Amino acid sequence: xxxxxxxxxxxxxEGLYCRQGDFYIDPWRPxxxxxxxxxxxxxxxxxxxxxxxxxxxxxxxxxxLGDEIDLQTLAYGExxxxxxxxxxLHPAGHxxxxxxxxxxxxxxxxxxxxxxxxxxxxxxxxEDNATCAPFEPVxxxxxxxxxxxxxxxxRWQPQGEVFAAIDAWWRGNAEAGRSSLLMGYSFGKAQRxxxxxxxxxxxxxxxxxxxxxxxxxxxxxxxxxxTQLAVEVGDKALLGxxxxxxxxxxxxxxxxxxxxxxxxxxxSGWMQLRGARRRRSVxxxxxxxxxxxxxGLQRAIAATGAARIIVxxxxxxxxxxxxxxxxxxxxxFETEYGGDDDELAVGPADAAAAxxxxxxxxxxxxxxxxxxxxxxxxxxxxxxxGA
Amino acid sequence: xxxxxxxxxxxxxSTATLAKVEALKRYFATAAPQDAAWAVYFLAGGxxxxxxxxxxxxxxxxxxxxxxxxxxxxxxxAVGDFAETVAHVLPxxxxxxxVGLAEWVGERLLPLRGFDPEEQAxxxxxxWDELDTSGRFLLNKLIGGGFRxxxxxxxxxxxxxxGASIDVNLVAQRMMGYTDGRATPSAERYAQxxxxxxxxxxxxxxxxxxxxxxxxxxxxxxxxxxxxxxxDWIVEWKYDGIRAQIVKRASQVWIWSRGEELVTExxxxxxxxxxxxxxxxxxxxxxxxxxxxRVASFNLLQQRIGRKTLTxxxxxxxxxxFIAYDLLELGGADLRERPQHxxxxxxEQLVAAHPAIHLSPIETRPSWExxxxxxxxxxxxxxxxxxxxxxxxxxxxxxxxxxxxxxxTWWKWKIDPLSVDCVLVYAQAGHGRRASVYTDYTFxxxxxxxxxxAEARAAVEAIGRxxxxxxxxxxxxxxxxxxxxxSDEEFKVVDRVIRQTTLEKxxxxxxxxxxxxxxxxFEGINRSTRHKSGIAVRFxxxxxxxxxxxxxEADTMQSLEALLALQYAPAEPRG
Numbered sequence: 001x002x003x004x005x006x007x008x009x010x011x012x013x014e015g016l017y018c019r020q021g022d023f024y025i026d027p028w029r030p031x032x033x034x035x036x037x038x039x040x041x042x043x044x045x046x047x048x049x050x051x052x053x054x055x056x057x058x059x060x061x062x063x064x065l066g067d068e069i070d071l072q073t074l075a076y077g078e079x080x081x082x083x084x085x086x087x088x089l090h091p092a093g094h095x096x097x098x099x100x101x102x103x104x105x106x107x108x109x110x111x112x113x114x115x116x117x118x119x120x121x122x123x124x125x126x127e128d129n130a131t132c133a134p135f136e137p138v139x140x141x142x143x144x145x146x147x148x149x150x151x152x153x154x155r156w157q158p159q160g161e162v163f164a165a166i167d168a169w170w171r172g173n174a175e176a177g178r179s180s181l182l183m184g185y186s187f188g189k190a191q192r193x194x195x196x197x198x199x200x201x202x203x204x205x206x207x208x209x210x211x212x213x214x215x216x217x218x219x220x221x222x223x224x225x226x227t228q229l230a231v232e233v234g235d236k237a238l239l240g241x242x243x244x245x246x247x248x249x250x251x252x253x254x255x256x257x258x259x260x261x262x263x264x265x266x267x268s269g270w271m272q273l274r275g276a277r278r279r280r281s282v283x284x285x286x287x288x289x290x291x292x293x294x295x296g297l298q299r300a301i302a303a304t305g306a307a308r309i310i311v312x313x314x315x316x317x318x319x320x321x322x323x324x325x326x327x328x329x330x331x332x333f334e335t336e337y338g339g340d341d342d343e344l345a346v347g348p349a350d351a352a353a354a355x356x357x358x359x360x361x362x363x364x365x366x367x368x369x370x371x372x373x374x375x376x377x378x379x380x381x382x383x384x385x386g387a
Numbered sequence: 388x389x390x391x392x393x394x395x396x397x398x399x400x401s402t403a404t405l406a407k408v409e410a411l412k413r414y415f416a417t418a419a420p421q422d423a424a425w426a427v428y429f430l431a432g433g434x435x436x437x438x439x440x441x442x443x444x445x446x447x448x449x450x451x452x453x454x455x456x457x458x459x460x461x462x463x464x465a466v467g468d469f470a471e472t473v474a475h476v477l478p479x480x481x482x483x484x485x486v487g488l489a490e491w492v493g494e495r496l497l498p499l500r501g502f503d504p505e506e507q508a509x510x511x512x513x514x515w516d517e518l519d520t521s522g523r524f525l526l527n528k529l530i531g532g533g534f535r536x537x538x539x540x541x542x543x544x545x546x547x548x549x550g551a552s553i554d555v556n557l558v559a560q561r562m563m564g565y566t567d568g569r570a571t572p573s574a575e576r577y578a579q580x581x582x583x584x585x586x587x588x589x590x591x592x593x594x595x596x597x598x599x600x601x602x603x604x605x606x607x608x609x610x611x612x613x614x615x616x617x618x619d620w621i622v623e624w625k626y627d628g629i630r631a632q633i634v635k636r637a638s639q640v641w642i643w644s645r646g647e648e649l650v651t652e653x654x655x656x657x658x659x660x661x662x663x664x665x666x667x668x669x670x671x672x673x674x675x676x677x678x679x680x681r682v683a684s685f686n687l688l689q690q691r692i693g694r695k696t697l698t699x700x701x702x703x704x705x706x707x708x709f710i711a712y713d714l715l716e717l718g719g720a721d722l723r724e725r726p727q728h729x730x731x732x733x734x735e736q737l738v739a740a741h742p743a744i745h746l747s748p749i750e751t752r753p754s755w756e757x758x759x760x761x762x763x764x765x766x767x768x769x770x771x772x773x774x775x776x777x778x779x780x781x782x783x784x785x786x787x788x789x790x791x792x793x794x795x796t797w798w799k800w801k802i803d804p805l806s807v808d809c810v811l812v813y814a815q816a817g818h819g820r821r822a823s824v825y826t827d828y829t830f831x832x833x834x835x836x837x838x839x840x841a842e843a844r845a846a847v848e849a850i851g852r853x854x855x856x857x858x859x860x861x862x863x864x865x866x867x868x869x870x871x872x873x874s875d876e877e878f879k880v881v882d883r884v885i886r887q888t889t890l891e892k893x894x895x896x897x898x899x900x901x902x903x904x905x906x907x908x909f910e911g912i913n914r915s916t917r918h919k920s921g922i923a924v925r926f927x928x929x930x931x932x933x934x935x936x937x938x939x940e941a942d943t944m945q946s947l948e949a950l951l952a953l954q955y956a957p958a959e960p961r962g
Contacts, residue, residue: 121478152454153462153475157520272475274524275467275823277400284400318461325455 008103008110011333020105021085025112028336037114038098042337054089057097059216092116093135094290095188102138112144118296119156131191131222137303147314148291156293163196170243174202177240179262186210186247188290191217199225207246313337391488392522398538411546421489424577431540433566437532438499439507447508452476467818470527474520484517551581559596559784567648592641594632595715596784600797611755623747624770627685628675635664657709660743667719670711677708686913712747723782765802772801804908805950807942811903814885815896825885826878827870831863833943843939851900866920872929904933904941912950922947
């Protein structure tokens with residue numbers, strides 16, 4: 001579908017662009033004015049002349065992009081006027097300071113949600129991300145949504161169960177005198193883990209990449225259990241009882257040697273699938289995501305009341321077809337998000353590629369023969385398939 | 388079911404043997420005996436037939452999830468496992484239950500087969516509604532007959548034996564035939580498995596656990612160092628047949644395959660040959676097609692196995708015989724702890740009195756070099772190489788871990804596989820751990836040798852333009868599929884090339900612009916009317932990627948023909 005002249009957001013080489021206000025949202029090439037939905041590296045890049053972001057994002061943004069950036073912040077819900085476009089930011093529930101961008105111009109309201117987290121088919125405060133302001137639906141005419149986990153196989157189990165499983169694993173290891181190395185992205189995932197676990201089980205140690213972000217969270221008023229840098233601990237007995245939170249990059253690196261005997265685990269939405277867990281080759285995979293699950297995506301989209309939906313990174317083709325089937329006007333933007341998000345780099349076969357791949361397949365395939373294709377096991381017959 | 392699901396999850400995520408055994412012991416200590424009986428059945432590889440067709444499961448799952456076929460298919464492509472896909476797309480369960488595994492299988496799953504699809508759908512949907520994701524996954528695997536878990540039968544036996552404080556070999560023997568589907572697992576059968584040592588084996592026809600051989604994968608120069616003097620070893624040919632045990636007790640004959648299937652009825656010739664054996668005799672050996680006083684090709688045996696009814700013609704075309712190579716029981720006494728050479732002597736004496744049983748001949752050479760020289764005859768003799776058995780070896784159980792190896796090992800010293808250099812033409816994504824990575828490949832050879840690089844290039848370009856080849860033109864002929872032999876790293880590289888060179892997609896299969904040459908190894912080659920190339924290969928696997936080989940130097944149909952000719956030709960008398 002061609003972009004109409006009245007569209008508030010269009011796709012440009014540099015990123016998503018608002019013509020009427022002459023600014024970009026999460027651009028991936030340097031521009032004059034960039035509105036930043038959140039501080040993950042694929043959304044908040046270096047080199048823009050002016051930045052605008054939600055107030056709670058300031059600490060993290062400056063920590064990651066440098067103190068010297070020209071940054072203006074808005075409180076959630078506060079609005080400004082820019083060339084006749086009314087702009088405000090609203091909580092997205094993804095990480096500290098993450099925001100949906102609401103634009104209003106000539107009676108049209110558009111919302112670009114960036115990455116967001118909403119879980120489950122019904123509203124339940126217990127499922128909120130406790131480390132930031134929870135997602136708030138913003139009514140609009142056109143909603144721009146992500147689709148990282150845009151397949152019905154992704155339904156998050158209640159957070160309480162996930163953290164109970166993490167606690168049980170940690171407790172079991174601690175009793176055996178074995179460190180518990182839990183890997184997750186340093187910004188967002190790590191703090192959610194810290195916030196969710198039972199800190200009475202033992203000491204919590206972190207990797208050097210995690211601690212500056214903990215500081216930013218604490219500075220923003222988020223209460224986290226006390227943490228210590230793993231490299232500063234020499235006491236073997238203490239290490240054996242510790243939960244160690246570190247980014248995925250430490251897997252198999254010399255950094256892990258200090259723990260001697262340890263059990264490792266990975267926290268990510270991708271851990272939902274057995275194949276992904278096995279590819280990751282860790283002892284445990286915990287399904288903990290900062291992105292909306294399938295029911296969450298459906299609920300968030302419905303809550304906006306938007307008749308038009310534009311889908312970005314993830315299972316775009318699946319989502320577009322599904323939403324069209326639901327009677328919505330759906331299309332997609334091709335963005336360059338996802339590349340730096342931990343949830344999109346899961347193993348040998350990048351999940352990013354895998355998701356593109358699956359989306360592609362759907363776009364290209366007729367599924368009425370689909371039922372015939374179920375493969376019962378690994379043993380394919382010797383045959384000249386496809387010929 | 389909940390206990391079993393928890394056990395499954397523990398086994399599935401653990402790679403440490405000790406942790407697996409501990410998890411199994413915990414389970415056996417807590418599970419009700421009738422549930423444990425079924426758990427042993429499934430864990431030891433028992434597979435009931437599929438009770439509900441996948442098509443029915445697919446349709447109910449879509450209906451319950453409120454999604455269309457295409458969306459389910461998208462999910463399936465992302466997950467790479469049908470049972471798991473279904474488990475994930477369903478809405479959360481409406482209720483909880485804690486029905487035991489035995490009741491699940493006996494009262495719910497097995498009866499499903501008797502119902503029409505509508506009733507099946509109704510029942511399955513209601514079962515899903517009382518299980519969480521892991522329970523559903525397990526249920527679907529059991530319904531679909533595709534249950535598999537990373538635990539060996541040996542570990543299950545070890546856990547049972549340790550739990551009951553009895554010898555693991557006794558448990559192993561009692562477990563023979565446990566999964567063959569003839570008797571339903573029950574609390575009684577389970578109790579028999581772990582009964583005290585004086586209870587002995589389970590029933591009359593029970594065989595012994597097969598002792599399995601290890602592959603001797605050494606360069607010729609290292610063989611002597613590893614095995615020491617050839618005089619310590621008994622060297623026999625390795626036959627390409629069906630490993631089996633003949634049990635003769637109480638005037639009755641039982642024939643067991645290595646898969647622990649009772650196959651007595653399939654081989655009346657062997658029953659006839661074994662009937663005169665004294666009671667209390669157990670032989671280990673190989674079932675082969677025996678024609679004109681010698682072993683015929685495995686192909687013929689395979690054809691015979693494929694026949695449902697043994698007509699006169701089948702029996703005449705492919706008569707089977709039994710080549711004995713070990714004696715496990717004589718006069719009702721278990722000989723397995725006796726050294727190999729003693730068992731061999733007793734075996735020779737026994738077979739001398741019963742000539743209808745063939746004796747596996749022993750080859751004697753002064754050095755390993757001489758054996759290696761003789762081994763070259765393997766292909767023309769229709770055998771796979773040598774079996775090496777230490778003269779002092781006792782008859783062990785199963786295949787022990789490499790680090791446990793002592794002198795009591797059986798080695799298979801096989802000839803190198805046949806191999807050709809061929810071209811990757813189609814690819815398909817794998818399953819499970821390899822879902823969303825292209826790991827299943829179809830390979831082709833040239834229909835004739837390309838004149839030069841330019842002609843090969845032109846043929847590839849024609850394929851790129853999707854031109855149907857002219858009959859006389861140079862073209863690639865697909866002949867084999869393989870999905871093993873590469874490392875994860877190599878698969879990653881090939882996966883990338885496949886994505887970059889994709890020409891067309893046929894469902895999950897991609898055709899690619901030919902660019903990669905592989906060395907493909909296989910154990911045997913035969914003519915086949917089922918394949919377009921007219922050729923079928925056995926156990927194909929990738930030996931390596933031939934980055935050094937340009938496309939036009941890949942092998943041809945003539946190369947395959949030459950390998951066919953090299954193989955054992957049954958009609959020709961040996962010179």
